[in-house]
Amino acid sequence: MINGKKKVLAGISGGVDSAVSLFLLKERGFEVEAATLNLNISKPALKIAKDICKKYNVRHHIIDASGDFNKKIIGYFLEALEGNKTPSPCLFCNQLVKIPALLDFAQKRKADYIATGHYAKIRKNRGECELVAPKDKDKNQTYFLALLSQKQLSKIIFPLSDLTKKEVYQIAQEQNIKHLPGQSQDLCFVKEKSLADFLAKNIGIKPGRILDTSGRLLGEHKGLHFFTWGQRKGIDLPGGPFWVAGFDKKKNNLIVSNNENEKSFFSKQLELSGVNFISGNSPGKKVKVLVRTRFRQPLVRATLMSRSPASAGWRLIFDTPQKSVAPGQAAVFYNLPEGDICLGGGIIELIK
Incomplete structure (x- = not known):
């Protein structure tokens, strides 16, 4: 955790994670301002976010990123489903909307860092930012951060990196921090009764x-x-x-x-696009990795290969065929043998 009299812009949504993150930043002596991203946020959530800031005498801002969100996330989500792909909106939202919006606003406010309530850890190794698993392995959210860059990670603080979700709730209770009940939604933009209703309304x-x-x-x-x-x-x-x-x-x-072991359900090889290596450097033409293609999925062994020296595309070959891997999902890579460092990720285009 970075210490010192630095200025931090904390993302605040009204949920328990961002609320406790703000409290911890104040406790550690940072100069803190907070910002809520106006991404279809509800009025109750916005009120709670404002109340939390008032409780800790923190200046609160609202950032309107709805234009980028509608175009880059909701538009992408609908386009992916129309193309019969399984979208990965949370990864792209962090990469293209949430983190850039907070960083841009932080620069305007002359803040040194931004902070979010993600369960992840940033570790410096020879001047490089490594994205590392947090203390709470069940809440490990590095999967959703795999498309971030060195430049972005160098300006982020994750105050919850050394806490479990249970400990976060305990802090909220001890400090009488009011927050939204329940867990955050993966598809935060679906306001209809169901995803099916949302798709019927927007696609038909x-x-x-x-x-x-x-x-x-x-x-x-x-x-x-x-x-x-x-x-x-x-x-x-x-x-x-x-x-x-x-x-x-x-x-x-x-x-x-109706055969869950249908041969077509199993994939040995994937073609990837938009591959991001968090280090900023390609690991070489061929590297052994651990990988997951869904959040909380157990890590499995695979080989990551560049398709050709002139190609930006990559191929992922599993040691053992994997079930129900879908185009559009993110394949996220981790180090061998521990699997505690997120190396990056890419989007699955083809399965074989």
Whole structure:
């Protein structure tokens, strides 16, 4: 943890993590200002954020990043689903909206750092910022930060890095810090009753047929964009459960299977785009890594390979075929053998 009389702009959402982060920064002697990003935030959440700042005599700001959020995150999310990909909005939101908006505003306020309530740790190693697993391994959020750069990480403080979620709640209780109940939402922009309602409103209904892998008609769907590769939920057919096994976009057919060990569900090799290495340097043409393709998924062994010296693309080859890996998901890499340092990540384009 950085110490000293430095000025920090703390992101504050009204949730317990950002609230306790602000308290800890004040306790450690930082000069603190706070900012709430106006990303469809509710009135109750904004009031709580303001009340927390008032409690600790911290100047509060509202940053309107809604334009970038609507275009770069919501627009991307809808486009990915229309393309039958599984989007990764939280990774892109941190990389393209939240962190840049806080850093830009911090510069205007002449703050040295920004702080967020993520469960992650930044460790300096020979002048380089390493993104490291926090004390609370169950809340490890390095997966969602894998697309950040050295420049960004060098200006971030994670006050909760050495605390568990339970300890954060204890601090909030001891300090009588009022905060929003419950956990933060992954899809914070979905204000409708369900994701299906949100998609129906923003993309529409495009009915088609549901077929099994042999081409037998099983039923009808309301649109391919309501489904992602390997999905089980929402396929209400007799003789199930069924999983999404493919998309026939030309004929608007959804392909499903009731065999959870269907060969097509397992992937040995992935093609990646937009690969980011947190160090800022490519590790070479070929490197052994640990990887996860979903948050909280156990780490598995793989080899990361550059497709060619002139290519920006990378290939990931699993030691053992992995189930239900979907295009659009993020593949995030970690060091061997410990798996405690996040090396970076990329977006899955093709699965083989």
